[in-house]
């Protein structure tokens with residue numbers, strides 16, 4: 001895995017010559033630094049200006065693909081013209097695509113009931129937060145004492161195990177989060193496939209260069225999809241982790257710098 005800026009000459013050239021560019025990006029830990037309380041995560045100001053410049057560029061489409069609820073990610077980024085994919089891509093809304101994965105929609109009542117049971121069993125855990133995201137839910141434990149995390153996970157497992165063995169839900173783990181999703185096989189990578197094909201048809205079938213940035217395990221499938229289409233896959237974090245991404249950037253700060261370089265390569269005035 002190579003640092004993106006070491007490979008910049010070649011990539012900058014591909015950006016210059018591409019007819020269309022589709023920039024796909026995760027939010028938490030990628031555009032925005034990870035914070036203790038998920039409600040406090042915000043888009044840094046220079047990143048915001050860069051995304052605004054990119055989305056208004058005639059050769060560029062921008063989609064933010066997040067595990068957050070659609071309404072949450074849309075409000076938190078709040079830039080017109082950006083396509084938002086929430087709940088790991090189960091819900092998508094934007095200028096060239098509007099979509100809800102139907103089997104997930106029908107499992108909404110199951111998720112709602114599980115939200116009540118988990119809130120009840122975890123009520124005594126200081127720092128634990130059970131977030132209702134409509135179609136999915138997330139247990140945040142970043143603020144839970146280190147020596148109580150195993151117990152918290154055990155309680156989560158006990159609470160969900162029956163529904164999971166019935167196939168109604170599935171669970172995934174991310175950075176200090178335990179996520180419960182409807183038992184459907186629809187992930188960020190499926191959303192990315194859909195976003196890419198939608199973008200290609202909305203731009204008249206022109207070949208597009210796809211770029212995807214992400215920082216977590218749930219982003220790995222997206223790296224693979226983009227690699228298959230000869231795009232640019234970028235892992236955000238320190239190198240050393242096993243990842244399908246071809247390039248890395250160390251932090252959301254470096255992501256902001258990458259966006260500036262992208263704007264310059266496109267020939268738009270810097271923000």
Ligand SMILES: [Mg+2]
Pocket residue numbers: 026027028029030214215216
């Ligand atoms: Mg992330």
